[in-house]
Amino acid sequence: MGPGGKRNETMPGKQMTGSQMVLKALCDQGVEVIFGYPGGAVLPLYDALHQQNAVRHILVRHEQAAVHAAEGYARSTGKVGVVLVTSGPGATNAVTGLTDALMDSIPVICLTGQVPTHLIGNDAFQEADTTGITRPCTKHNYLVKNVDDLPRVMHEAFYVAQTGRPGPVVIDLPKDVLQAKSAVYIGPEEVKHPSYRPRTKPDPRAIEKAIEVIAKAKRPIIYSGGGVINSGDKASRLLTRFVRALGAPCTNTLMGLGAYPASDPQFLGMLGMHGTYEANLAMYNCDVLINVGARFDDRVTGRLDEFSPNSYKIHIDIDPSSINKNVVVDLPIVADVGAALDALVKGWTNGGHSLSQRALKAWWKTIETWRERDCLSFKTKSAVIKPQYAIQRLYELTKDRETFITTEVGQHQMWAAQYYKFEQPRHWMTSGGLGTMGYGLPAAYGVQVAHPEALVVDIAGEASIMMNIQELSTLAQYDLPVKIFIINNQWMGMVRQWQELLHGGRYSQSYSASLPDFVKLAEAFGAVGLRASKPEELDDLILEMVDSPRPVVFDCQVDQTENCFPMIPSGAAHYEMLLGPGDKAAKPVSEEGMVLV
Amino acid sequence: MAPRDLSIEKRTIAVLVDNEPGVLARVIGLFSGRGYNIESLTVSAVDPARRQSRITVITSGTPQILEQIKAQLDRLVPVHGVSDLSMEGPSVERELALVKVAGKGNKRVESLRIADIFRARVVDSGHEHFIFEMTGKSDKLDVFIDLMRPLGLVDVSRTGVVAISRGPTGLLS
Numbered sequence: 001m002g003p004g005g006k007r008n009e010t011m012p013g014k015q016m017t018g019s020q021m022v023l024k025a026l027c028d029q030g031v032e033v034i035f036g037y038p039g040g041a042v043l044p045l046y047d048a049l050h051q052q053n054a055v056r057h058i059l060v061r062h063e064q065a066a067v068h069a070a071e072g073y074a075r076s077t078g079k080v081g082v083v084l085v086t087s088g089p090g091a092t093n094a095v096t097g098l099t100d101a102l103m104d105s106i107p108v109i110c111l112t113g114q115v116p117t118h119l120i121g122n123d124a125f126q127e128a129d130t131t132g133i134t135r136p137c138t139k140h141n142y143l144v145k146n147v148d149d150l151p152r153v154m155h156e157a158f159y160v161a162q163t164g165r166p167g168p169v170v171i172d173l174p175k176d177v178l179q180a181k182s183a184v185y186i187g188p189e190e191v192k193h194p195s196y197r198p199r200t201k202p203d204p205r206a207i208e209k210a211i212e213v214i215a216k217a218k219r220p221i222i223y224s225g226g227g228v229i230n231s232g233d234k235a236s237r238l239l240t241r242f243v244r245a246l247g248a249p250c251t252n253t254l255m256g257l258g259a260y261p262a263s264d265p266q267f268l269g270m271l272g273m274h275g276t277y278e279a280n281l282a283m284y285n286c287d288v289l290i291n292v293g294a295r296f297d298d299r300v301t302g303r304l305d306e307f308s309p310n311s312y313k314i315h316i317d318i319d320p321s322s323i324n325k326n327v328v329v330d331l332p333i334v335a336d337v338g339a340a341l342d343a344l345v346k347g348w349t350n351g352g353h354s355l356s357q358r359a360l361k362a363w364w365k366t367i368e369t370w371r372e373r374d375c376l377s378f379k380t381k382s383a384v385i386k387p388q389y390a391i392q393r394l395y396e397l398t399k400d401r402e403t404f405i406t407t408e409v410g411q412h413q414m415w416a417a418q419y420y421k422f423e424q425p426r427h428w429m430t431s432g433g434l435g436t437m438g439y440g441l442p443a444a445y446g447v448q449v450a451h452p453e454a455l456v457v458d459i460a461g462e463a464s465i466m467m468n469i470q471e472l473s474t475l476a477q478y479d480l481p482v483k484i485f486i487i488n489n490q491w492m493g494m495v496r497q498w499q500e501l502l503h504g505g506r507y508s509q510s511y512s513a514s515l516p517d518f519v520k521l522a523e524a525f526g527a528v529g530l531r532a533s534k535p536e537e538l539d540d541l542i543l544e545m546v547d548s549p550r551p552v553v554f555d556c557q558v559d560q561t562e563n564c565f566p567m568i569p570s571g572a573a574h575y576e577m578l579l580g581p582g583d584k585a586a587k588p589v590s591e592e593g594m595v596l597v
Numbered sequence: 598m599a600p601r602d603l604s605i606e607k608r609t610i611a612v613l614v615d616n617e618p619g620v621l622a623r624v625i626g627l628f629s630g631r632g633y634n635i636e637s638l639t640v641s642a643v644d645p646a647r648r649q650s651r652i653t654v655i656t657s658g659t660p661q662i663l664e665q666i667k668a669q670l671d672r673l674v675p676v677h678g679v680s681d682l683s684m685e686g687p688s689v690e691r692e693l694a695l696v697k698v699a700g701k702g703n704k705r706v707e708s709l710r711i712a713d714i715f716r717a718r719v720v721d722s723g724h725e726h727f728i729f730e731m732t733g734k735s736d737k738l739d740v741f742i743d744l745m746r747p748l749g750l751v752d753v754s755r756t757g758v759v760a761i762s763r764g765p766t767g768l769l770s
Contacts, residue, residue: 131619132619132622135619135622135623135626136626136630139674140674141619143618143619160674164672165672193674194615194677195614195615195674195675195676195677196674196675319672320668320671320672321665321668321669321671321672323668324661324664324665325665328661
């Protein structure tokens, strides 16, 4: 079986097994690589995989990693990431990755093995109710009980995963269905879903109204998110054009970094809990807020009743359920953000609109006073590496290469978002919604598989990296030269920071005790191990890392007490930011804030 | 920001879905997973040729939550359409109850007399019991059942509400 054409090539009577149909459907969907782990229920599929060369298989070391790798692959390419795992524990191990993909709207297809249909419900060996377990953590899921349904379900799943608001789709494949034969293969073009029809084109009246409101704005701001990246690279270019045409400030969410070039003077940096002072104050003080493909997440809004209290709010989102979910908006535009931006840019330029230059000048003058606070400045010490400095140096020494950054979750993630500047979309992979420690390493090799020549760096914490450390073995097997840059402060830093600020400095269980020697660990897995503990040795070691053709584990030993600022304490409003360690005593966190995560 | 309306409203929502395994679990899971209320829920196949079922759900919440519920239902893959019958013009709502009453003498006669007033039908009877079938609006059923309580009410089985919009148009038109 070779890479199939787009047409239905099945001759009447030409029999295929379910496994062959799965592979043919993957080929017809343009899938080149899948991430997986074999087991009893998927043996027929692995057997079919063994007898073809069109689809490459990357053997992971844990099924959670397979999903994160597929996410990294998907986010860095714009294609669908594909996962193959066995029944029972294979499927349950994938659940964290699926939830992660759902929260961050990443298109993933996860093929799970299942016990044969006649044993379903009998508590058979390695049986789990996979469709039941994954129903709330997928966009949609299927249990295929008849081989004749298999090709339709495969193509439908790809359609559902990548259209509308993208997300993960599970296809549960009983072993007897994989072995059964059928002659009814159909191609992707023959599959039309009866009820699923996401709306992508904006209502022209809403676009007209938006332009009318924006044209009168005195203090506008564009707040853009991961939806711009999901919509495709064209959407990012349109966003840039739109922002420049307005001359207004633009801020990005964590998921949206790279959608607007970070070096542009109109960019205010990331907003939200660890966003910049200027971005958050601009959100608080704006009079027209244009949300482009973001979802008013609680990390962004802070206290809701004080969120951007005096602004007219326009919200562009492809998912109608995102509208008015957290923040009530004045003008919803349900559409693909690319299509909406296209209409806005055209409407704005063709209509010959421009903002009041006097008002805009005054707005920028105010923003510049906030910028002058230089909220991301930090004090360097000569004896110890500041984590912010480490990421700044990493940025300076890698910015001229094709570099992709992934992260784990915690302080290092926020510092990466603050200090690494992203100029293009799809170069930044992080677990935003779910906040999954252990995401970064597998996501990084998912990226590396798609971009073999690029530099891929997982900015990690010493605690997070331990959550999927077994994946070093995957790097070794496939010669994937991923660089793991561990910001090692010997603490679960974000937990420790919250304990310091909110729980009286009682550091309950947040010390990273009994850490391995990361250099020796790297060597044990066939990778290069490097260690830096002084600022002056950092540059040479970073260059050694990025120049190495092999995977590298970089143990960057940093200041153990550093906290991540600026910070909006939970339950506080945008103007109540803490800019540094000196700020914390003045503004105690409210009881309402204490219960928030 | 527009002020939030925090008043709790009750709504009857009809959902047309593909009649496929797990579709009801999807709808119920959506309500439980997101903390929405279900006051009544009915489901049955309505179009065997198109393999469609119709779910009628009565729910309550603030206007913002109710809009969320409809949007969340509508984005489920097997959902063809969602109709807010309480908001989209007049509609007809009905529920059916089977009510078993056991007793002798005057109580037995009285239960039959009240059933007659409420236009309930007797679907089973013995020397010491009746089973009444009654159709109507839910509050009428409530009243009937309350009246039966002192007369020897044994069991009640109710279908939950089914509803449909008045006028010539359908859910998808």
